[in-house]
Amino acid sequence: MGKLKKEKMKEFSEKNAKKAKKVMGEFKTFALKGNILDLAIGMIIGTAFTKIVNSLVNEVIMPALSLITGRIDFTNLFISLDGKTYETLDAAKAAGVATVNYGTFISSVIDFLLVAIVIFIFMRYIFKKRKEEPAPEAAPTTKKCPYCISEIPVEATRCAHCTSILEETK
């Protein structure tokens, strides 16, 4: 009885090992041959690109913009709901007052717009570059006979269908 149980256990574990191997094989196909790899690369590049855009916005564009707007710190634009006025948002927060931080919202919107503009300019540049190198278009090999509207070779001087003599047209 004990031996039989052992054999059954062995059979069971072998079956499971085979199943596991099959699943692993399927996963390998999914991870390597599917679009997962492309997606992963895209995500990594996307993350790096986000860093560049954020840096451009925070280190370059925002300081330049604050020169124009006279260094308005949007984060200190808020409404304190207790009716009193506080110098800064931090002061209001320290006092434990609920605030409507519309300034923070405005700066988020501005951040988004700047990022969108930067990406738009970037994409426009890329599409323009792409357009500048168009694939060489295949020269047409046929033309239409002006008399019978049949497709005939470009170099034909007489139509094969209606036998009309074709004038040289450019």
Ligand SMILES: [Zn+2]
């Ligand atoms: Zn013709």
